[in-house]
Amino acid sequence: MADQDGPAPAAKPRRPAEYRPGGRTAPASQRGMRQQNLSLVLRTVADQGPLSRARVAAHTGLTRAAVSSLVEELRGADLLVESGPEPGGRVGRPGSALAVSDRGAAGLGLEVGVEHLGACVVDLRGEARVWSRTAAANRGRAAAQVLADLAAVADEVVRQASGQGLRPVAAVLAVPGLVGSAPGTVEHAPNLGWRHEAVVPLWPGTLPVEVENEANLGALAELWSRSVGPDFVHVSAEAGIGAALVIDGRLFRGARGFAGELGHVPVRPDGPPCACGARGCLETYAGEAAVLRRAGLEGVAMDPVGALGERARAGDARVVAALERAATAMGTALAGAVNLVDPAAVVLGGAYAELGEWLMPGIRRELERRVTVRPWQADALRVSAHGRRGPLLGAGLTTVRRILDNPGRFTLP
Amino acid sequence: MADQDGPAPAAKPRRPAEYRPGGRTAPASQRGMRQQNLSLVLRTVADQGPLSRARVAAHTGLTRAAVSSLVEELRGADLLVESGPEPGGRVGRPGSALAVSDRGAAGLGLEVGVEHLGACVVDLRGEARVWSRTAAANRGRAAAQVLADLAAVADEVVRQASGQGLRPVAAVLAVPGLVGSAPGTVEHAPNLGWRHEAVVPLWPGTLPVEVENEANLGALAELWSRSVGPDFVHVSAEAGIGAALVIDGRLFRGARGFAGELGHVPVRPDGPPCACGARGCLETYAGEAAVLRRAGLEGVAMDPVGALGERARAGDARVVAALERAATAMGTALAGAVNLVDPAAVVLGGAYAELGEWLMPGIRRELERRVTVRPWQADALRVSAHGRRGPLLGAGLTTVRRILDNPGRFTLP
Numbered sequence: 001m002a003d004q005d006g007p008a009p010a011a012k013p014r015r016p017a018e019y020r021p022g023g024r025t026a027p028a029s030q031r032g033m034r035q036q037n038l039s040l041v042l043r044t045v046a047d048q049g050p051l052s053r054a055r056v057a058a059h060t061g062l063t064r065a066a067v068s069s070l071v072e073e074l075r076g077a078d079l080l081v082e083s084g085p086e087p088g089g090r091v092g093r094p095g096s097a098l099a100v101s102d103r104g105a106a107g108l109g110l111e112v113g114v115e116h117l118g119a120c121v122v123d124l125r126g127e128a129r130v131w132s133r134t135a136a137a138n139r140g141r142a143a144a145q146v147l148a149d150l151a152a153v154a155d156e157v158v159r160q161a162s163g164q165g166l167r168p169v170a171a172v173l174a175v176p177g178l179v180g181s182a183p184g185t186v187e188h189a190p191n192l193g194w195r196h197e198a199v200v201p202l203w204p205g206t207l208p209v210e211v212e213n214e215a216n217l218g219a220l221a222e223l224w225s226r227s228v229g230p231d232f233v234h235v236s237a238e239a240g241i242g243a244a245l246v247i248d249g250r251l252f253r254g255a256r257g258f259a260g261e262l263g264h265v266p267v268r269p270d271g272p273p274c275a276c277g278a279r280g281c282l283e284t285y286a287g288e289a290a291v292l293r294r295a296g297l298e299g300v301a302m303d304p305v306g307a308l309g310e311r312a313r314a315g316d317a318r319v320v321a322a323l324e325r326a327a328t329a330m331g332t333a334l335a336g337a338v339n340l341v342d343p344a345a346v347v348l349g350g351a352y353a354e355l356g357e358w359l360m361p362g363i364r365r366e367l368e369r370r371v372t373v374r375p376w377q378a379d380a381l382r383v384s385a386h387g388r389r390g391p392l393l394g395a396g397l398t399t400v401r402r403i404l405d406n407p408g409r410f411t412l413p
Numbered sequence: 414m415a416d417q418d419g420p421a422p423a424a425k426p427r428r429p430a431e432y433r434p435g436g437r438t439a440p441a442s443q444r445g446m447r448q449q450n451l452s453l454v455l456r457t458v459a460d461q462g463p464l465s466r467a468r469v470a471a472h473t474g475l476t477r478a479a480v481s482s483l484v485e486e487l488r489g490a491d492l493l494v495e496s497g498p499e500p501g502g503r504v505g506r507p508g509s510a511l512a513v514s515d516r517g518a519a520g521l522g523l524e525v526g527v528e529h530l531g532a533c534v535v536d537l538r539g540e541a542r543v544w545s546r547t548a549a550a551n552r553g554r555a556a557a558q559v560l561a562d563l564a565a566v567a568d569e570v571v572r573q574a575s576g577q578g579l580r581p582v583a584a585v586l587a588v589p590g591l592v593g594s595a596p597g598t599v600e601h602a603p604n605l606g607w608r609h610e611a612v613v614p615l616w617p618g619t620l621p622v623e624v625e626n627e628a629n630l631g632a633l634a635e636l637w638s639r640s641v642g643p644d645f646v647h648v649s650a651e652a653g654i655g656a657a658l659v660i661d662g663r664l665f666r667g668a669r670g671f672a673g674e675l676g677h678v679p680v681r682p683d684g685p686p687c688a689c690g691a692r693g694c695l696e697t698y699a700g701e702a703a704v705l706r707r708a709g710l711e712g713v714a715m716d717p718v719g720a721l722g723e724r725a726r727a728g729d730a731r732v733v734a735a736l737e738r739a740a741t742a743m744g745t746a747l748a749g750a751v752n753l754v755d756p757a758a759v760v761l762g763g764a765y766a767e768l769g770e771w772l773m774p775g776i777r778r779e780l781e782r783r784v785t786v787r788p789w790q791a792d793a794l795r796v797s798a799h800g801r802r803g804p805l806l807g808a809g810l811t812t813v814r815r816i817l818d819n820p821g822r823f824t825l826p
Contacts, residue, residue, distance in 0.1 A: 178786070231668035243753070247665070254755020255644035261752040261786050268681060269745045269779075276785040278748075332682045335691075336749050339674040340656070342667020366682075372689040373591070373674050 034070075035408040037062060041070045042079055042100070042407045046124070050083045050097030071098060077410045078104035079124065079403070100124045103165035105410055107399030108207055110154055110173040111214065111392040112146055114139050114191045114239065115302065119154045121161035121168055122396030124403065126224060130160045133392070140193045143186075144202045151205045158207075169410075171207045172398040173199065174214040174391040176239070181257050184211050191239045210398075215260065216251055217394030218349045218386065219244030224397045227385035233334070233343045234384070235262060236350035238305060239288050241330075245341060263287065265333040285329030294322035305351040312358050323358040330359065331366025338371045349384035356383035447483075448821040450475060454483045455492055455513070455820045459537070463496045463510030484511060490823045491517035492537065492816070513537045516578035518823055520812030521620060523567060523586040524627065524805040525559055527552050527604045527652065528715065532567045534574035534581055535809030537816060539637060543573045546805070553606045556599075557615045564618045571620075582823075584620045585811040586612065587627040587804040589652070594670050597624050604652045623811075628673065629664055630807030631762045631799065632657030637810045640798035646747070646756045647797070648675060649763035649804075651718060652701050654743075658754060676700065678746040698742030707735035718764040725771050736771040743772065744779025751784045762797035769796040 037060075044059045045051055051059070057067045074080040083099035102123050109128075111118035115137065121130040132153055138146050150173075158168055177189025184200030203209045215236035222228050223246050230249035236242045241263035245252040253259050263283040264276050271280025272290075284290055291308065292298050296318050300307045311319040334346055348356055348363070360381065367376045386393055403410060450473075457472045458464055464472070470480045487493040496512035515536050522541075524531035528550065534543040545566055551559050563586075571581055590602025597613030616622045628649035635641050636659050643662035649655045654676035658665040666672050676696040677689050684693025685703075697703055704721065705711050709731050713720045724732040747759055761769055761776070773794065780789045799806055816823060 229668075245753070252660070252754075255642075255757035256755055256787065258787050259753060259755040261755075264752045264783070264786060265749040266680075266745050266783055269741075278783045278785055281783075328682075332679050333749070336678040336746070337753055339677045340658070340672065340750055340753060342669055342672040342674075344668035370677070370679055370691045370694075372691055373677060374669065374671050 035406065037066065038070055038073060038407045039405055041067060042074055043404050045080060045098050046100045046126075046404055050099045052097055056098065074407060077407065079407050079410060102127075104167055105403050106161060106166040106168045107396040107403075108154060108158065108168035108171040109392045109394070109396030109398075110150055110171050110209070111395060112138060112150060112173065112175050112192065113214075114176060117146075117150050117153050118174075118392040119150070119157040120392050120396045121157055121166055122393070122400050123166055124400055126397060126400060128393055128396060129164055129166060130157045131392075132157050138192055143192075143194055143197045143199060146192075147199065147202050148204055151203070154205055154207075168207060168399070169403070170399045171205065171209040172217070172395040173203075173209055173211045174217045174395045175199070175211055176214050179211050179213050179257070184209075186211060212395065212398070213242070213244075214391035215242040215350065216244045217392075217398065218384070218390030219246050219347075219394070220251060220401075221386050221390040221394035221397060222246075222347055222349065222384055223249065224394070224401060225385060228345050228347055228382070231343050232345040232347055233262075233337055233341065234347045234349050235330070235334070235352070236390075237286065237288070237330075237348075237352035238350050241283050241287055243337065245343070247341075262333055262337065265336060267329045267332050282329055282333040286326035291322050291326050294325060295319040305354060309354050312355070320358060323355060324362050327359040327362025328366060331363040332370065334363060335367050335370030338367060338376070339373070343380075345380045345382060347382055347384050349387065349390055351388050353384040353387035448819070450479065451483055451487060451820045452818055454480060455487055456817050458493060458511050459513045459539075459817055463512045465510055469511065487820060490820065492820050492823060515540070517580055518816050519574060519579040519581045520809040520816075521567060521571065521581035521584040522805045522807070522809030522811075523563060523584050523622070524808060525551060525563060525586065525588050525605065526627075527589060530559075530563050530566050531587075531805045532563070532570040533805050533809045534570055534579055535806070535813050536579055537813055539810060539813060541806055541809060542577055542579060543570045544805075545570050551605055556605075556607055556610045556612060559605075560612065560615050561617055564616070567618055567620075581620060581812070582816070583812045584618065584622040585630070585808040586616075586622055586624045587630045587808045588612070588624055589627050592624050592626050592670070597622075599624060625808065625811070626655070626657075627804035628655040628763065629657045630805075630811065631797070631803030632659050632760075632807070633664060634799050634803040634807035634810060635659075635760055635762065635797055636662065637807070637814060638798060641758050641760055641795070644756050645758040645760055646675075646750055646754065647760045647762050648743070648747070648765070650699065650701075650743075650761075650765035651763050654696050654700055656750065658756070660754075675746055675750065678749060680742045680745050695742055695746040699739035704735050704739050707738060708732040718767060722767050725768070733771060736768060737775050740772040740775025741779060744776040745783065747776060748780050748783030751780060751789070752786070756793075758793045758795060760795055760797050762800060762803055764801050766797040766800035 040060050041056055044056055053067050053071060057064045071080060078101050080098050081101045083097045102125055107122045109120040116133055117136045118133045120128045122128050175186050175189055176191055178187040180187035186194050186197045186199055188195050199211050200209055218236050219234035222234055232246050234244045243260040243262035245260055264281045266280050267282050267285055268280040272284040273279050274281040274284045288304055292304055308319055364378055364381050384390060453473050454469055457469055466480050466484060470477045484493060491514050493511050494514045496510045515538055520535045522533040529546055530549045531546045533541045535541050588599050588602055589604055591600040593600035599607050599610045599612055601608050612624050613622055631649050632647035635647055645659050647657045656673040656675035658673055677694045679693050680695050680698055681693040685697040686692055687694040687697045701717055705717055710720060721732055725736060777791060777794050797803060
């Protein structure tokens with residue numbers, strides 16, 4: 001439900017940052033044009049600002065008069081602010097610089113992890129202004145209980161944000177599982193024990209909420225914080241291994257929303273049996289359980305990735321060898337992915353980002369060996385800028401991007 | 414160069430059916446709106462016609478008056494015709510049905526194969542009206558010579574089309590090689606012996622020409638003839654094994670145009686050495702040369718795929734076993750592709766389509782075994798409707814689709 005005191009209802013439930021190219025064009029309209037142009041101005045300032053009105057006009061191709069009218073509407077909705085004289089420009093109104101507001105409408109990010117709950121508030125500039133991560137044993141707990149706990153965390157975070165003049169207008173929830181085509185439903189989150197869980201109706205909070213896979217949100221955080229260009233494969237590894245494909249700045253989901261199942265790409269057709277029923281999947285070589293077994297650390301329950309990093313750093317040869325074997329398998333599967341999808345970059349994200357020191361050389365070696373149609377650039381493989389923080393940041397940013405893409409919803413009376 | 418007698422210059426050189434999602438929006442304009450709406454009307458009739466003006470209005474959301482004005486412009490350019498009373502409708506002008514013209518502007522498809530030259534003319538309805546395929550030993554010949562021969566074939570085809578009232582406005586050339594980002598340049602066509610070949614300046618014909626990879630055009634033919642939905646992987650196998658990814662009705666090329674290199678997806682990381690420098694690539698198991706070697710048919714030079722089919726049909730156990738081994742490898746690599754990209758269908762195209770009887774069961778078995786996150790539908794794997802004819806048909810259709818997408822170029826004085 002939309003907050004009754006809020007200026008406008010938040011986004012109707014649809015998937016964040018959906019990848020929707022071409023297709024049939026609807027008839028263009030005057031009203032649609034103004035909505036488009038409001039977004040064009042706001043995104044231009046968000047991407048390039050602070051900017052004077054004149055520079056906004058130059059960047060967008062709109063007339064000065066049109067820009068002034070659009071800017072007034074955006075200022076009235078607290079989406080843009082005057083930030084004083086433009087850097088290097090003249091003093092006074094005509095040259096005064098516009099910036100995206102650091103108050104008002106904001107995004108609430110939420111996260112249910114296997115061992116934690118998270119919440120954050122991200123402002124229109126993309127900055128996380130409030131951040132909370134608390135330990136919680138969520139494995140096997142009923143979704144309603146988990147969400148009730150999360151709502152309490154969220155309330156506290158929203159309260160703190162309110163003290164900074166921020167008003168979250170919608171929430172996005174990151175979950176470690178497959179989000180189905182039914183809106184708001186987690187199809188399968190094996191490590192939580194959730195299956196066909198309709199999360200949205202269980203959400204006790206007041207803001208509208210959407211659900212999204214954590215690996216996808218981690219990839220979006222990478223994209224939107226500009227730590228990588230618009231075409232990349234983001235690998236999220238921990239209990240499972242998933243990938244998110246970002247193509248031309250959008251998340252690519254596949255025909256039925258199941259794209260990115262890197263963990264079940266065959267590495268050796270007759271390799272070890274996988275929990276999925278097939279043999280030789282990447283997860284049987286590089287998933288957390290397989291690596292812990294090889295490393296002789298099967299007993300570790302809390303933060304096994306942290307434990308692997310600690311032992312590797314201490315020079316434990318068995319752990320280092322286990323990571324090297326995982327890296328070779330990841331590089332092989334990623335070589336297939338690169339040959340198929342031709343991304344400009346591959347980003348190692350999620351908790352495994354912390355193991356980059358031991359994983360990156362082996363991944364890079366396999367990519368160099370196996371991507372030969374055009375030479376593989378060594379620096380096209382990199383470690384995530386956000387690691388474990390990515391999904392929650394991406395959840396908050398999703399709402400911020402929605403506001404930038406459709407500010408009209410917030411400026412209309 | 415554009416034909417001086419033609420009504421309008423043909424498309425400026427850009428890639429056919431490029432996949433271009435989202436991105437920054439340009440300011441909308443009145444003129445852009447009319448262009449969009451001309452295309453909307455023309456494509457609606459092409460997809461759903463014959464249709465009355467009233468039904469066009471209902472389908473598009475445009476007013477009756479707007480439809481009438483747009484239709485007059487399209488009729489004036491010979492792009493739409495009145496096709497008599499609408500089926501089931503009233504007699505007379507108001508209910509009379511509009512159809513896409515079977516005369517006037519058309520697309521010229523061209524093909525350079527290793528052992529043949531091809532040309533065709535496709536009308537606005539998507540029908541190939543003239544078709545020519547002639548044997549030619551192109552391996553190792555200079556590109557200029559090959560193109561001179563092809564121009565002669567093209568002239569004859571255009572002459573025949575002209576007798577049917579058809580006027581090709583642009584040509585697209587299918588080549589068995591990698592088309593680079595430099596327009597009109599074939600980066601590498603190993604079986605022709607072409608490398609960094611700037612084909613467009615060598616083209617002696619009068620129509621403007623563009624170059625495109627044959628596997629991509631085969632996939633587009635599949636798409637545009639509606640033998641498959643808008644999300645699929647099209648496998649083209651012959652001397653090499655390539656795939657084209659069609660996503661939401663558009664060809665997906667990857668960040669640098671190298672997507673779809675299915676032939677170099679690793680099947681076994683330590684498998685046989687591949688010509689590309691890596692080991693265990695799909696081509697080392699399923700490429701034509703590998704299959705011929707296994708089948709004991711290394712000597713066959715002309716149409717080896719035809720020879721394989723003939724022997725398999727005659728019950729040659731060695732040939733059948735070689736094809737089965739190729740199918741297993743193709744299924745393994747495709748399982749990885751399906752897990753990554755989640756297409757709604759996989760289409761076996763190119764010359765290998767003729768071997769479907771022996772290849773399909775093994776491919777299907779591996780897909781069923783290895784795509785387990787969501788069940789693999791057996792009928793999502795199919796044999797191409799066009800097989801070897803696909804690339805040439807796709808080349809002709811590319812221009813037709815351009816006309817439908819941008820009819821304004823042909824209606825402006």
